[in-house]
Amino acid sequence: MPTTNTGIMIKPKKPVYSPKESISSSSTSGGRVVSSRRPVSSGTKTPLVTSNTSNTPVSSNEQSPSIQTINPKRPTTAPSPSSDIWNSPQQQLTPLEIEARDIQERMGKYxxxxxxxHDLSQMTSKQIYDEKCDMQQELLRYENKYSKPTTSEQKRIMKPLYDYYRQLKRLVEKQQQQT
Structure with a gap:
C-alpha cells in the first residue's frame, strides 16, 4: 500500500461503525440481540471508532506503516532559468531599478x-541639445513619481543617469559659449 516516491502524508480511512452496520452484523440468540460492538455508555450517543494503528507517537523521522506518502523526491536536474528558484532577493530588481532601466531603454528609443x-562625440550640437531635453524630461517624470533620490541606495541607482544628464548639460553650455 505505501509507495516510495511520494511526500504528502495521507492516513488511510479508519473503519467507522454506523448503527445500521451494527444491527446487520449482530446476531440473535434466544430472542436477545447480541451486537458485535462493545456496549456504549448511556451518556454518549456517538458510535465507537476502531483503529488498526497503535497509540505510540511517531517521530518526524519515522513513518508509520499505515501512513501513505504521495509527493515524489526532488529531481536531480537543475531548474530552468525562468524558475522562481533562481530569483533570490539579491537578484530581484527594486521598482527604482526597474524605473532606471526603463529610462535608459526609452532614451535608446528616442x-x-x-x-x-549612441556616442556623444559623434552627435551634432542640435542632437546633443535634443538628447539633453529628452533626458531632462525623463528625469522630471522620475522625480514627479519618486521625488529626488535621498537615500544612498536611491542615489547609487540613479547616479549614472544624473551623471549623463550633467555631461549633456556641460556640452550644451560649452557649445553655447562658443557661438
Whole structure:
C-alpha cells in the first residue's frame, strides 16, 4: 500500500461503525440481540471508532506503516532559468531599478527614432541639445513619481543617469559659449 516516491502524508480511512452496520452484523440468540460492538455508555450517543494503528507517537523521522506518502523526491536536474528558484532577493530588481532601466531603454528609443548616434562625440550640437531635453524630461517624470533620490541606495541607482544628464548639460553650455 505505501509507495516510495511520494511526500504528502495521507492516513488511510479508519473503519467507522454506523448503527445500521451494527444491527446487520449482530446476531440473535434466544430472542436477545447480541451486537458485535462493545456496549456504549448511556451518556454518549456517538458510535465507537476502531483503529488498526497503535497509540505510540511517531517521530518526524519515522513513518508509520499505515501512513501513505504521495509527493515524489526532488529531481536531480537543475531548474530552468525562468524558475522562481533562481530569483533570490539579491537578484530581484527594486521598482527604482526597474524605473532606471526603463529610462535608459526609452532614451535608446528616442535616439533611434530621431536618428541620433549612441556616442556623444559623434552627435551634432542640435542632437546633443535634443538628447539633453529628452533626458531632462525623463528625469522630471522620475522625480514627479519618486521625488529626488535621498537615500544612498536611491542615489547609487540613479547616479549614472544624473551623471549623463550633467555631461549633456556641460556640452550644451560649452557649445553655447562658443557661438
Amino acid at each position: 535616439r533611434l527614432r530621431h536618428g541620433r548616434p
